[in-house]
Amino acid sequence: MPVFKPCQKSGARRILRAANDDDSAAFDRKIQREQAAKLFVQERVRSLKLEMKVSRVEFPLSGRKANVFFTAEHRIDFRQLVREIAQRFGVRVQMTQLGARDEARLLGGIGVCGKTLCCSTWLEDFRPISIQMAKRQNLSLNPSKISGQCGRLLCCLAYEDDQYPSGRKSAPAAAPAPEAS
Incomplete structure (x- = not known):
């Protein structure tokens, strides 16, 4: 019984042709x-003075839109930032807030x-993880040992x-601990 579904990348596009020099230069x-x-x-x-961390900025090949990926603890009013990005680069701006695990994936x-991190290679969805799982596996409950790069x-x-x-x-029952004499 598999715990996670195998990776199935949806939305993959058909390859039209091999990249030529112009395509490589554009990329x-x-x-x-x-x-x-x-x-x-x-x-x-x-x-x-916005309390946010910018993870990545992406432009599609058309160059008419900018996707800004960021993390933040609280809600951010970034309307002024969006105006400045749009004015500087002449694009429509989409701001996407990421969770800690999503940022590690990105x-x-x-x-x-x-x-390589599971979340950035094959893991599609994030199941809830609890400290009880570490306890059942008799793992050290030291946060630095059971936490990933995302801090979760x-x-x-x-x-x-x-x-x-x-x-x-x-499993057989555990043997009693030897007594010290």
């Missing part, structure tokens, strides 16, 4: 524009296991959790 310009836009947005966030990285409990705590109740029933 390089897009990447440079995104980097410049991210620096501009970060600078404007600081100057407007940025990627290496987990404590040494592998490790998603992998759920992978084997459903096996522990049945495994405990069939």
Whole structure:
């Protein structure tokens, strides 16, 4: 019984042709524009004293829209920021607030296991993870050991959790601790 559904990327588009030199140059310009836009947005966030962290700025190949991904603890009034971005880059601006796990998925990285983060490779949906899962697995409850890069409990705590109740029933009883003499 699988715990998570296998990764099925929906919305994938058909490949029209191999990229030529013009396509590669357009893509390089897009990447440079995104980097410049991210620096501009970060600078404007600081100057407007907005309590938010800009994760990424993306432009589609058409270049008519900017997607700004950010994290914030509270609601932010970023109307002035949107006006400044639209004026500077001549685009329609979409602001998308990310949760901690979504940001880890977007940025990627290496987990404590040494592998690429599950959320950035194959994990599609985030199941609720509880501290009870770590307790059932007799793991150390040290937050630094059971927390991922996002600061939340490790998603992998759920992978084997459903096996522990049945495994405990069939496992032999623990031997009593030896007495010190």
